[in-house]
Amino acid sequence: MHLSVSAFAVLSLSCLITAQTCDTSNNTLYLTAPALVTTPQNTSTIQCWRLRNPFLISTTAGIAGSRALNLGNVTDLSYVVQPPRFEGGLHNAPVPQ
Structure with missing residues (x-):
């Protein structure tokens, strides 16, 4: 069904x-x-x-150190958990918005 x-x-x-x-x-x-x-x-x-898929510790600029989740076979989509007052540093967007 x-x-x-x-x-x-x-x-x-x-x-x-x-x-x-x-x-x-x-x-x-x-x-x-x-x-x-x-x-x-x-x-x-x-x-x-x-x-x-479990959450993994991200190494991506801007969210490095936070937990990130790959949601599967999609285009440029992820679920990221950032703790309060998280400072990810300056970075550019990963893809055109």
């Missing part, structure tokens, strides 16, 4: 995406978030999504 994600589900996911889990066996941080998914038959279900 093919599931389509409604605009509401995407909004819900973006609002709840702060949920993170830590695998204590190797101190690896993963992103886990609840999502509201709507089927083509207009029924909804709540699912818990855990992204396959």
Whole structure:
């Protein structure tokens, strides 16, 4: 069965995406978030999504030292967690905006 994600589900996911889990066996941080998914038959279900790739410590200028998450096979998209008052230094944008 093919599931389509409604605009509401995407909004819900973006609002709840702060949920993170830590695998204590190797101190690896993963992103886990609840999502509201709507089927083509207009029924909804709540699912818990855990992204396959863990957060890694970034070496990219401007965010070096913060945790970054590769979100998969997309063009120039990542999820970065920066601590309060983070100073990443001066840098140029990685791609044209």
